[in-house]
Amino acid sequence: MLVINNSSDLVLSDSKGHTLWTAAAMNSTITGGDGAYAVLLDSGNLVLRLPNGTITWQSFDHPTDTVLPNMKFLVTYKAQVAERLVAWKGPDDPSTGEFSLSGDPNSNFQIIIWHGTRKYRRNIALDAVKVNFGAYGSNTTSIMFETAVITEDEFYGMFTTSDGSPYVRVTLDYMGIVWIRHWNSESSSWTVYPQNSESTGDCARYASCGSFGYCDSTSATPRCQCLDGFEPDGSSSSRGCRRKQELICGDGNHFVNLPGMKVPDDFLHIRNRSFDECATECSRNCSCTAYTYANLTGDGTMGNLSKCLLWTGELVDTGRVTGGQNLYLRLADVPTDVLG
Incomplete structure (x- = not known):
């Protein structure tokens, strides 16, 4: 039975009168005395209104x-x-x-x-x-x-x-x-x-491609692959990837742009940075392995919502998706003897 009780709460009870659920239990404070009524709107929203039309509770909030x-x-x-x-x-x-x-x-x-x-x-x-x-x-x-x-x-x-x-x-x-x-x-x-x-596909489940691997969901058959500059750490890239050339702090490093990416998890968000400042923030930190940048200022949002994201250590749950971001990945410079 669904009723509005004397306290103007919406109450669901069983056949024995035991309360199973109340709107008040959803952290709703209802005031206004008698005359509250419930209406199911055309939108599918169940609302509880006071006589003056004020909505004191709505199912859309829960x-x-x-x-x-x-x-x-x-x-x-x-x-x-x-x-x-x-x-x-x-x-x-x-x-x-x-x-x-x-x-x-x-x-x-x-x-x-x-x-x-x-x-x-x-x-x-x-x-x-x-x-x-x-x-x-x-x-x-x-x-x-x-x-x-x-x-x-x-x-x-x-x-x-x-x-x-x-x-x-x-x-x-x-x-x-x-x-x-x-x-x-x-x-x-x-x-x-x-x-x-x-x-x-299984490869898009959280971290299923392992460290430094990514799931390419833009292909006909989504599968795990290694990020640029990495190779499978074992028999399959689904078990993760390792660097082809290890980073050396203070030695020659560069960043490669990987477009269309679902950026990795476990990032550090640095506010109020320009793109160049974001790049500098990562390049001067030997532990920073990648960064990405998005500037929402002027998009109808409030305040300076520039998003400089930095990653240290391993990258997990990365993907290639339609409409993804530019991910700037830190790689070691290839030695001149390898270039020949």
Whole structure:
């Protein structure tokens, strides 16, 4: 039974009157006296309103495994994880499953799919972007747009659909895959598309290509490869890679630009740097193995959000993706005797 009690809280009870869930349990403070009422909006948002129309609680602020159009999914707020998607336990079991999706507690612009407490897949958003995913279905002009917004205080994602679009929702399933589900009115069923299709191969699971290896998801068959200047550390690059020429501090080194990359994990974020200052920051530090740079100033975001990222030691969970970043990798200069 779902009721609004005398304290204007939305309460779900079982047949014996035991409270199973309340809006108040979701850290909602509800004031305003009698007359509160619940409304399911056309957007799919369940809201609790006071008589004056003020919304005191809404389901969009408490996602389960689903994101709907125009629903602001707050990834991080002031460098803290804000919201989390939690997958079902199984295809027909809505209890809490093993996979979840949230912001990275160690970074304010990464999204992680977790398998329990372990990182399973990782996406990084260095830019505020708007991506056209294209048309779904053969007889529709439905277009879906996804926007990632990064400011000094928050990082959130939202997607919208074109006018006249059928119903669309994004879900995290019990296998840890994010799906776009598009309603087919002819068959009265959901047509599904994997949103992270480039991550369905085994090589794109977190750190699956080992140190200094990367997963090339732009190829027809995604597979592990070694970064430039590296070779397989053993019989396969899926076990990681090693340098062909070791670095010597103070000796001749150079940086090679690797375009279109999903940059590695475990970086150090240096704020308020120009590109040249970022490059200098890495080149003067013997432990710095790579850097990347993104400048969001002027993109409608707040403040100076230049992103100078530095890496020390090994590089893990790197990839080649469509629309990736420039990754500047430190390599040793080839000895003249090798050049001949």
